[in-house]
Amino acid sequence: MADTEPPYQGDQGMVPRQPSHAAADLLSTLKKALFILGSTTIIFAALRNSLTYHLQHFWGASGNFWQHQWDKILHSFGDDSYVLMTYGTTIVSYIVYWSVGSVYTLMDLFNKPAFIKRYKIQPGTNEPVELQKLIKCILWVNFNQTVISIPFSMLCYYLMCLRGFDQSPQLPTFHWVLFELIVCILFEEIGFYYSHRLFHHRLLYKHFHKLHHEWQSPIAITAIYAHPLEHMFSNMAPVFLGPLVMGSHVATIWLWVSLALLSTLNAHSGYHLPFFPSPEAHDFHHLKFNQCYGVLGVLDLLHGTDDKFRASKCFSRHLMMLSLVPPREAFPDDKPEGKVIKGKQC
Template sequence: MRGAQASSRQEASGGLWDSVKKAVIVIGSGILFLAAFGNSLTWHLQKFWGASGNFWQNLWTKLYVMFEGHNEALFYMGTMLVPMVVFWAFNALLLLADTTGKPSFITRYRIQADKNDPVDPEKLRHALKTVLFNQMFISAPTVVAAYHLTRWRGDPCGPQLPTLHWALAELTIFSILEEVLFYYSHRLFHHPTLYKRFHKQHHEWTAPIGVVATYAHPLEHLFSNLLPVVIGPVLLGSHVSSTCMWYCLALVSTTISHCGYHLPFLPSPEFHDFHHLRFNQCFGVFGVLDRLHGTDIKFRQTKQYERHTLLLGLTPLTESIPDTPTKSH
């Protein structure tokens, strides 16, 4: 028994060390790439920003003057109105495909081919009510709190836009914070006690659709959906322009992760779709901490993992990488 336990510990330790090495290789390769092509990349970005930077600054100046010092209203427009318009515009197209099966260009890329074809109307109505409730009574007050907290760190609606380099650095920091906070809060909500009371609601959708990205118990929505996204701009005292861009990216990203379609030229949703299918795998956003903690081992043994890539053609990956035929008896 002791020998088996020791062997198990060694195997777990070896798996963790292997994950660390792979993470270091991935990060190190990225650093080397940036070091090799950084100057060229910077030159092209500066050339683009030099041509368009004045346009955005002039546009912001007009908005800033138009609101005549009503910075709070300006902040809410950028962090509530604009992200919600982006979220619902994107989801309107997806909901059209979910409810009507058209356009076929979208539905042919469905990940779980036998699900949501079409989506259950009653189940969808219930999800929409919950999503709207969360947005109005959880998200909105959280953004209000974020405004007042951000003011302690700086002026989120200052007259000068952040530089391109700083905006990109902020987005990087936001992404890292989201990966860490979402992964561990998400795993916490999978604890049997918390799962039964809170997180089970989100997992009613074993085959998710885009709009259920924020279909969750209000407590989970606050601590696992909102906090990982909101905390970065608050800590950095970010300008509303950076915060607006980040909120929009986060909402589009989580919508894609839940949409149920592996569409061409968009990030792969296979990772999170598999989480809804199996529950105990793939807890994070980018998968870095899942690789570190070994919570993607089963996923990496599946066809879904083989399909977890950017689709650069028009042939659905369920066709180019079909499921393994089941043996008939």
């Protein structure tokens, strides 16, 4: 970033939300949540028999396949839970991160395919990405994925042993895995929002989180480009909370970690692609620094840390696009106001 950047870009620029507005937003959020839960309950009750039948039929047809794959892993690497959780989780994380991150990185390096530029959230940035910054990012990320992640995974294993967790060679049921994933998502939202916002405090930001914000227009692999302490407490710890509370099976942990990595790669990608979850909120966070600290946006709404985002055109684009029309074309920026002189906007 430019040398003129202020030493801290945290909460000091925020305007405190008035209590009446906070109460109104909270009431609105609760109404939406109750409406969704109520509608889901009614639909599920109406379709319960049919839905249950099809889910059981699907799991019965595919369950043996997944169990067979898990049996092959146990046969090849042994059923030592320490090895599976410590080294297995690290290897799975590394493969998922770089198999997807490399695709995004190649697009940023070569600006290919050409049409992909239409989906840029911040057009004109990283076209192409600066090679020196990219190399620095790759080195930092690999350091975090090895030197930091392996000891952290060891700690997670011992904490899981104290809590007690599923070490059965049998995979958990589809319904239980789905329930655990929901719990993991909720705990990650809580853990990430508050730890992330803490690292924006003026006493911590310049020492830790400023490194991550060197990328005002992020690319996918900057997802875990962070100070090692921040990587432990704000990246990995929130993801681990759910499995620790639930005592999850190692296979469920691998699935959850993979989903969390895919989510953060998308959030940092700089592209709002069709049929992908919207990365507009976190991209806006990198652009403005003191907005959109969370993953789901629920706590941002409750704490008023997304007011500028909701007032921006980016919020109009913050949805999953179900067509090939780029969000910037579907929701173009407002034309600047001013006088028209000789056919030109002034």
